[in-house]
Amino acid sequence: MFHKLPDPGATTVTIYLDGEPIPAEPGESVAGVLFRQDDSVCRTTPVHDNPRTPYCMMGVCFDCLAVIDGQASVQSCQVTVQEGMRVERQHGRRKVNA
């Protein structure tokens, strides 16, 4: 569970947030990247459609859910960025019978 902090200035990776390319540091979490965006909202709630950003950053609060590489309702604070990763904000209730 404990990681050595990555060396800043190391090579960067590119992830795509709703299709937009975004530079990220190797070793950081997707939620960490979301926090740095002007719009850090990662999802809206299923019943009232309220905006949510990452919060606890340790896998407890489930506020940081997002769609990662096609998989919805993923805790983005628990996922480390990978080159070419596709992240989408998750809006309202998931649809599994689309």
Next chain:
Amino acid sequence: MSQDYDVIVAGAGMVGAAIGYGLAGLQQRVLMLDGADADFRAAKANFGLVWAHGKGFGHPDYQRLSIQAVQDWPAFARTLEQESGIDFAYEHDGGLQFCLSEDEFHKRAARIDAWHAQTPELAPCTTMLDRAELQRRFPTLRLGEAVAGASFGTLDGHVNPLRLLAAMHRAYLNRGGQLRSNHPVTAISNLPGGGFEVRSGDTVARAARVVIAAGLGSSKLGPMVGLDVPLRPQRGQLLVTERLAPLLPVPASGLRQTAEGTVMIGVTQEEVGFDLATTTAGAAQMVRRALRVLPDLAQARLVRQWACLRVMTPDGNPVYAQSQSHPGASIALCHSGVTLASFHAGALAHALAKNQFSSSLDIFHHERFHVPQAA
């Protein structure tokens, strides 16, 4: 005779709260004594079905009671929502029990025919829908291949059971009832000159009448007033998914989508005593069946698995009885506290207020369990 209350209700769960709410609306001074949060509470894992179809097979009076209760539900819900200001998401567009093979479908059809035949005076309230008919009626339903059809109870529906309980408590208090939480009843005794003294630890209250509606806790309380009802816990495990866009338009037996979008999957029926554990085997069994009905659920995330202990009598039917040895003491026990809430708050509360049960309730007396075996 001056008592603190007309009636003390031991237990403020789904059954006690409905009775208390009903009594408080009949000019009765009522005190409800509720147990602790960590007590065995069947309502913690209630599935929320308001359901008649198929109930009381082999027991026409329980069938009649269930059908009447479900028919009374819309008016009961309207009044309760109005008085409490709490919306408990009651819908009654019918309920399905899926059949996962042709064989299951035919057996279910025969069983429903026999069930209807038990009460020839009532109009049939259940129809069999084959797969094509199911898909015609519910075009958005994406059924698994195994689904051959379903029985469809036209009167059935569902509700948010936690909000229902909160609504009954709120409306009960609005009607002037008294409620003490964290006050499990520890002793009930007769008062000289009539009435009862009810103790909860250091708290003592007196009333002309007592109603025991303490679920599994009733095993301890009943014998104090000559109401010794055999009971056993039956474990029910439940699963719930994340909130999803609508995929199941009406509730089904063991599968329902709540107003908020979660899908509840249940429920096991296990004879394991007072054990609230959840098991992988239980989860696997429930999920396997749910996926055969709605394969799309495979993409959903499960967010919680939990268990409760349901209140079971030896024959699974409710018990309503007045004490012979302790006049003024009564007991009410069942495992369908949501469906029967309209009855508990209505006809049963009236009977308790008058301290007079109609003969139609005789069949629900627990003496049915004490018949000596014929040689």
